[in-house]
Amino acid sequence: MVQRLPEPQDVLDCLELNAFDTPPYYSTSSESFRNSIEGYSAPQGMYDPVIRSLHNLAHLFLNGTGGQTHLSPNDPIFVLLHTFTDAIFDEWLRRHQPGDIVYPEEDAPIGHNRRFNMVPFWPPVTNAEMFVPAPENLGYSYEVQWPARPLTLSEIITVAIVVAVVVVAALGGLIACAVRIHSQGSAETLEPLLAETYRRYSEEDRRLDKSQSVV
């Protein structure tokens, strides 16, 4: 149905979204990590009815069995796709402070409020109980090398300014040292202004000068 898969940058973009979910907690939510990773909003967060991204885009790429909601678990790739989606969710939990995270207490579609059980799992388990980083709470972890985020323009400018200041300071220090060493070397060859041939103005002369001026 589509000829392209999500890009690494799409994963990085959705990991930057702060809110787990936003009203109406549905496939029309904007700025929602949940709706972006699910693939109804753009990876950067804005909802647009024509957009399919991340999880949904991969389903559409699979096409056939893997592209239809009521059949897709029959395609073995389903497990890989949903495992990787869970790995992104786990990374998102790790990157965001507990204060950023708001799992809807109410008003989400049936079964999706914080304290609702996740149907059809048995024994019953709530959404809140699964809303935790896996390594510390669920006994498994993912080995994923997340792509590095490219620097933003303002970060590049900041780094360039810091490097320029350090280079200028280092060059200034080197030039100051060179000038000092050079001037020390030439001072040794200077002639003293008061050569031995001139008589020095002594304390005795000064006393004599004073007595003369009184007269």
Ligand SMILES: O=C1C=c2cc(C(=O)O)[nH]c2=CC1=O
């Ligand atoms: O199996 C699924 C198939 C899907 C197709 C879409 C879509 O956005 O059109 N979303 C899907 C989710 C599935 O789980």
